[in-house]
Amino acid sequence: MEITKRELIDFKQRKFPEKICFKPIGIIHTPFKILKGIPIQSSLSDAKGTIEIFPEYKSGLKELSGFSHIYCLYFFDMVKLPVPLQSKPFLDNELKGVFAIRTPFRPNPIGLSILQILEIKEHKIQVNNVDILDKTPILDLKPYVPYFDNIETEKIGWLNGKIKKKVS
Secondary structure, eight states, X not given: OOGXXXXXXXXXXXXXXXXXXXXXXXXXXXXXXXXXXXBSSGGGOXXXXXXXXXGGGGGGGTTGGGOSEEEEEEEXXXXXXXXXXXXXXXXXXXXXXXXXXXXXXXXXXXEEEEEEEEEEETTEEEEESOOSOTTEEEEEEEEOOHHHHOOOOSOOGGGTTTOOOOBO
């Protein structure tokens, strides 16, 4: 079905939502059973894990095996809200705004990792580059497409000169 033919709310009836709720599509199993020692970004990890997609979403995996990497969106379910809007990141000692750092402690505690697909069997995806706590709820998966997603940048803000392999 074409995207323009899918059922949408009429623009005249569109209302800005006060609250947004999500239902997990799966759970990830990782070697990280405690917060200490988790790589601070997926690109700095060589840990493996398994994303278990719940049965009602299994058919959504069709054709995913043709991609090498996925964006994995997940919910930091252990974060207590509200959170401070400024925090000290792992790679610096000065306070930064939450939107300028990659802390899990966010107003909407959503995580994003780029994971390498190793294998898909039934409803389980074996992945590499895991930086996610064991038993974290998965919200969505999207294929990583270098043609769309690989953007050359000139600025990386306060991170300039500070990026190195580090764990929590």
